[in-house]
Amino acid sequence: MISISNASKWYGDFQVLNDCTTHVSKGEVVVVCGPSGSGKSTLIKCVNGLESIDKGKIMVDGDVVNDKKTNLNILRSKIGMVFQSFELFPHMSALDNVILGQIKVLKRSEDEARARAHDLMAQVGLSEHAGKYPAQLSGGQQQRVAIARGLAMDPIALLFDEPTSALDPEMINDVLDVMVNLAQDGMTMMVVTHEMGFAQKVAHRVVFMDEGCIVEDAPTDQFFQAQGSERAQQFLSKILTH
Amino acid sequence: MGDFDYSVIFNNIPFLVDGLKVTFLLTILAVIGGMVLGTILALIRIAQIPIASWLAAAYVNFFRSLPLILVIFWLYFLVPLFLGRPVGSFYSVLIAFVLFEAAYYSEIIRAGISSVRSGQIAAGRAIGLTYPQTMRYIVLPQAFRSMVPVLLTQAIVLFQDTSLVYVVGLKDFLVSAELIANRDQRLVEMFVFVAIVYFVFCFAGSLYARHLQKKLAT
Amino acid sequence: MNYNWDWGILFREPYLGWLADGLFWTVSLSLCAWIIAFSLGSVLGIMRTSSSRILRFIGTTYVELFRNIPLLVQLFLWYFVFPELLPDDAGRWVKREMPMPALSTAIVAIGLYTASRVCEQVRSGIDAVGTGQRNAAKAIGMTERQVYQHVLLPNAFRIIIPPLTSEFLTIFKNSSLALTIGVVELTAMTRQIEEYTFQGFEAFTAATVIYSVVTFSVMFLMRIVERRVQVPGMISAR
Numbered sequence: 011m012i013s014i015s016n017a018s019k020w021y022g023d024f025q026v027l028n029d030c031t032t033h034v035s036k037g038e039v040v041v042v043c044g045p046s047g048s049g050k051s052t053l054i055k056c057v058n059g060l061e062s063i064d065k066g067k068i069m070v071d072g073d074v075v076n077d078k079k080t081n082l083n084i085l086r087s088k089i090g091m092v093f094q095s096f097e098l099f100p101h102m103s104a105l106d107n108v109i110l111g112q113i114k115v116l117k118r119s120e121d122e123a124r125a126r127a128h129d130l131m132a133q134v135g136l137s138e139h140a141g142k143y144p145a146q147l148s149g150g151q152q153q154r155v156a157i158a159r160g161l162a163m164d165p166i167a168l169l170f171d172e173p174t175s176a177l178d179p180e181m182i183n184d185v186l187d188v189m190v191n192l193a194q195d196g197m198t199m200m201v202v203t204h205e206m207g208f209a210q211k212v213a214h215r216v217v218f219m220d221e222g223c224i225v226e227d228a229p230t231d232q233f234f235q236a237q238g239s240e241r242a243q244q245f246l247s248k249i250l251t252h
Numbered sequence: 253m254g255d256f257d258y259s260v261i262f263n264n265i266p267f268l269v270d271g272l273k274v275t276f277l278l279t280i281l282a283v284i285g286g287m288v289l290g291t292i293l294a295l296i297r298i299a300q301i302p303i304a305s306w307l308a309a310a311y312v313n314f315f316r317s318l319p320l321i322l323v324i325f326w327l328y329f330l331v332p333l334f335l336g337r338p339v340g341s342f343y344s345v346l347i348a349f350v351l352f353e354a355a356y357y358s359e360i361i362r363a364g365i366s367s368v369r370s371g372q373i374a375a376g377r378a379i380g381l382t383y384p385q386t387m388r389y390i391v392l393p394q395a396f397r398s399m400v401p402v403l404l405t406q407a408i409v410l411f412q413d414t415s416l417v418y419v420v421g422l423k424d425f426l427v428s429a430e431l432i433a434n435r436d437q438r439l440v441e442m443f444v445f446v447a448i449v450y451f452v453f454c455f456a457g458s459l460y461a462r463h464l465q466k467k468l469a470t
Numbered sequence: 471m472n473y474n475w476d477w478g479i480l481f482r483e484p485y486l487g488w489l490a491d492g493l494f495w496t497v498s499l500s501l502c503a504w505i506i507a508f509s510l511g512s513v514l515g516i517m518r519t520s521s522s523r524i525l526r527f528i529g530t531t532y533v534e535l536f537r538n539i540p541l542l543v544q545l546f547l548w549y550f551v552f553p554e555l556l557p558d559d560a561g562r563w564v565k566r567e568m569p570m571p572a573l574s575t576a577i578v579a580i581g582l583y584t585a586s587r588v589c590e591q592v593r594s595g596i597d598a599v600g601t602g603q604r605n606a607a608k609a610i611g612m613t614e615r616q617v618y619q620h621v622l623l624p625n626a627f628r629i630i631i632p633p634l635t636s637e638f639l640t641i642f643k644n645s646s647l648a649l650t651i652g653v654v655e656l657t658a659m660t661r662q663i664e665e666y667t668f669q670g671f672e673a674f675t676a677a678t679v680i681y682s683v684v685t686f687s688v689m690f691l692m693r694i695v696e697r698r699v700q701v702p703g704m705i706s707a708r
Contacts, residue, residue: 060605087611097606101624101701110620111610145703156606163610317639317685319646322657322677329670333473412540418650426543439550447539447547454538 011036011167011198012057017066019052026052027063028222034167039199041209041230044219045245050202051094053219054169057200058082058089071166087115090160094172096152098144104155105131105140108162116163123162130158134188150181154188167198174205204249210234218242260438261445271428272449278346278424279411285350286410287403290357295387297358298365308358315355320416324348328420341422353410360406364399365391401465408457412450425449479669480676489676492659497684499577499645499655504638506581511588516618518589519596529589536586541579542647548579549651576648584641591633595626628699635692639685656680 012034019027026049034040042050055061056068059075059082068075073085098107105127112123131140134154144152153173160168170189174182186208193199193212203209209216209230216233218226218241226233226242233242261268296308315323327348332338368391376386396403415426423431426446433442479485518529536544549572553561568574599622607617627634649658656677663673 055605058609060608083608083611083613085611086609089609091606091609093602093606093609095602097602099603099606099621099625100704101628111612114616114620115611143702143704145701159610313686314682317643317682318678319643319657319681321646321649322660322674322681325657325661326674326678329664329674408538415540415542416647418542426540430546440554443543443546443551447543450540450543451535451538455534458534458538 011038011071012200013069014053014057015067015069017053017056017063017068019049019056019061019063019065026222027056029066030219030222030224031066032217032224032227034198034200036166036198037196038214039193039197039201039212040215040217041213042200042202042217042219043204043206043209043245044225047221048219049222050219051171054171054200054202057169058086058091060091083115087111087163088166090157090163090165090168092153092156092160092168092170092173094175096144096149096156096176098152098155098159100144103141103143104136104147104151107144107155108158111159112162126162127158130161131155133161134158135184148181149177150184153177153181153185157185157188157192161192167200168192170199170201170203172202172204174203206234206246206250218245220245257438257441260432260436260441264432267432268425268428271423271425274342274423275411275414275425278342278349278414278417279407281346282349282353282410282414283407285346286353286357287361289350289354291361291392293354293358294361294365297362299383312355312358315352316359318352320348320352320413321419323352324416324419327351341417341420345417345420345422349410349414353406353413356406356409357403360399360402361395364395364402367398368394398468401461401468404457404461404464408454408461411457412454415450473671474669475671476667476669477672479663479667479672485663485667485673488659488663489656489680492654492656492677493680495573495653496642496645496656499573499580499648499653500638500642502577503581503584503641503645506578507584507588507637507641508634510582510585512592514585514589515592515596516623518593519622521614529593533586533589536583537590541583541644542650544583545576545579545647545651549575572652573648576645576651576653580641580644580647584637584644587637587640588634591630591637592626595630596622598629599625628701631692631696631699635689639688642684642688643681 014033015031017027017030018025028049030049030053032040042054044050052061056063057070057075059080063076066076070085070089073080075082075085098104099110102110105124108127108130109120109123112118112126113120116123118126128137128140131137134157136151136154136158139147139151139155144155147155157168157173173189174185177185182205186205189199189201189208190212201208201213213230216226216228216230217224218233218239220241225239234246293308293312297305297312299305324345327344328341331344331347372390372394373386376390377383381389414424417424418427418430421427429442429446433439480489514529514532517525518533520526539547553564555561556564564575565571603621603625604617607621612620645655646657648655649661654662660673660677663676664670667673
C-alpha cells in the first residue's frame with residue numbers, strides 16, 4: 011500500500027532523511043518512533059507529499075508520490091492525516107470540519123456529507139459536540155474530530171503525526187481508544203508516536219529512526235523483546251521508565 | 253519617451269541638493285522631536301496616572317485621526333498668529349511634524365515597552381530601584397533595542413511624509429524639483445528623477461531595517 | 471493674539487455648503503480608492519504567499535515599488551507624467567476628456583498606493599493562519615485554490631479586520647493629498663474658507679472635528695463588525 015524506497019532529504023546541508031526504506035501493507039499498523047529530530051515527522055509528511063524528497067521513491071497505492079505527473083490532490087484525498095496540533099479549521103463547527111472535504115473534494119451532496127459526518131462524530135464519541143467550534147473543545151476532543159475529518163474521506167490509509175503529543179495526560183486515552191478501534195477494524199495506519207503501550211497493543215511492526223536513518227524495522231514482539239540495536243534499547247528504556 | 257532630456261537634471265544639481273538637504277534636515281529634526289515627545293507620551297500612558305494618562309491617550313488618538321496636511325495647515329496658520337509676527341514656514345512645518353509624528357512614535361514605543369516581560373519590572377523593583385529608575389535602566393533599553401527596526405521604518409515613512417510640505421511651498425527636494433520642472437517645462441524628467449531618488453533612499457533604508465529585524469530575531 | 475472670533479461663519483452659506491461638498495468628495499474619493507486598494511491588495515497578498523515563484527516575485531516587486539515612493543510623488547507621476555507617456559490621443563483623454571480627470575487620477579493613485587499596504591496586511595494575515603492549517607487542508611486533498619478559499623482566507627480576513635480598518639482610515643486621511651492636483655475635498659474647502667474669510671481657526675476646527683468624528687465612527691463600527699464575525703470560543707486579539 012505504502013512503500014518507501016531509499017528516500018533521502020536535505021534541508022540545506024543538513025540531511026533529515028538518510029536512505030530510508032520501509033513499507034506498510036494493506037491492513038497493517040506500523041508505528042514509527044525515535045528521539046526528536048530523528049526525521050520521523052518529516053518521513054510521514056513525505057508519504058502524502060506535504061514534504062518532498064530529494065532522492066529515492068515513495069509509492070502509495072500504485073502512484074509515485076514524488077513524480078511531478080502524479081496529482082497530489084487526488085492522492086491526498088485517499089490518505090487521511092492527523093496532525094500533532096490538530097489543525098481543525100477554527101472558523102467552522104466541528105461538524106463542518108468533517109463535512110468540508112467531502113463536499114469540496116469528493117463532491118458529495120450536502121445531505122450525504124452531513125449524514126456521514128454525524129455517523130463519524132458518533133464513532134469518535136462526540137455527537138453532542140458536533141455544533142461546537144474547535145476553540146470550544148478540549149484538545150482530546152479536537153483530535154478526535156480531526157480523526158473523523160480524516161475518516162470522512164474514506165481513506166485507504168491514515169497517517170498520524172504524533173497525535174497525542176500535544177495533549178494533557180488525561181485526554182490521551184480517549185484519542186488512543188479511537189485509534190485502537192480503527193486498527194482493530196483493519197484500517198491501514200502509519201503512526202508516529204511515543205505511546206509504546208499503543209504500539210504493543212495494535213502495531214504489527216515498529217520502525218525506529220535516529221538521525222534520519224531507519225535503524226530498526228521489526229515485528230512488534232521482536233522489537234520489544236530487547237534484541238534490537240543498542241540505540242533503540244536506550245531509547246526504549248528512557249521512555250518506558252516514566 | 254524619445255526626447256528624454258537628462259541635462260535638465262544635471263544642470264540643476266546644486267539647487268536639487270539644497271532641496272534634498274532641507275528634506276533630510278526636516279526628517280532628522282522631526283524624528284528626534286517626535287521620538288522624545290512620543291516617549292514621554294508613552295511613559296505617561298503606561299504609568300496609568302489618572303487624568304494624565306487619559307490625556308496622553310486622547311492626544312495620540314486625536315492626532316492619528318487627522319490628515320497630516322490639515323495639521324500642517326493648522327500650524328502654518330497658528331504659529332505666526334501666536335508669535336504675532338510671520339516666521340519662515342520651516343519652523344511651523346517642523347512643529348507640525350513633531351506634534352503629528354509623536355502620536356505614531358508613542359504607539360510604537362508603547363508596544364515596545366509592553367513587549368518587555370512584566371517580570372522585568374518586578375525584578376527591577378525587587379532590587380530596590382524606583383519605578384522611574386526601573387523604566388530608565390531596565391525596561392527602556394530592552395524596549396528600544398527591540399524597536400530599532402520599527403523606528404527605522406517609521407523614519408522612512410516620515411521621510412516620505414516630508415514631501416507634504418509642498419502644500420505650504422517650503423523648498424524641500426520635491427518643491428525644488430517642481431520649480432525647475434515648471435520653469436524648464438520638463439515635468440516628465442524631473443518627476444521621474446524625484447521618484448527614483450526617493451525610491452533609492454527608502455528602499456535602501458527598508459532593506460537595512462529588514463536586515464536589523466533578522467539580526468534581532470536570531 | 472489678535473483674532474476676531476466668528477463661529478457663526480461655519481453655519482452660513484455658502485460656507486456650510488462648501489464643507490458639505492468637501493466631505494462628500496472626501497468620502498467618495500476614499501470609498502472608490504478603497505475598492506481598488508482592497509481588491510488589488512488582496513490579490514497581491516495572496517500572490518505573495520502562493521507556491522508560484524513568479525507570482526511571489528510580482529507581488530514583492532509591486533510592494534517595494536509603491537511603498538518606497540512618497541504618495542504625493544506618485545500622485546504627480548500619475549497626473550503629470552503618465553499622460554505624456556501614452557500615445558497622443560490616449561494622453562489627451564486621460565488629461566482632459568475623461569470624466570473628472572483630477573478626481574479619477576487621485577482615486578487611482580491613492581488606490582494603487584494603498585494596495586501595497588493592504589497586500590502586506592493580507593500576507594501577514596495568511597502567514598498568521600499558519601502552515602499547519604495549509605497542510606491540514608492539503609492533506610484532505612484540497613487544491614491550492616480551495617485551500618485559500620475555504621481555509622486560509624476566511625481566517626486571515628478575520629484576523630486582519632483591525633489593521634484593514636486602519637488602512638481604510640489611512641486612505642480617508644490621505645485623500646487630502648488630492649488637493650494638490652486641484653480636487654476640492656474637505657481640507658481644500660476649509661483652506662478656501664480661510665482664504666475667503668480669514669477665519670482660519672473656525673474653518674480648520676470644522677475640518678478637524680469632521681475628520682475625527684468620521685474616524686472614530688468607522689472604528690466603532692468596525693469593532694461591532696469584528697465582534698459579529700468572531701468565531702465562538704476564540705479570544706479576540708484586543
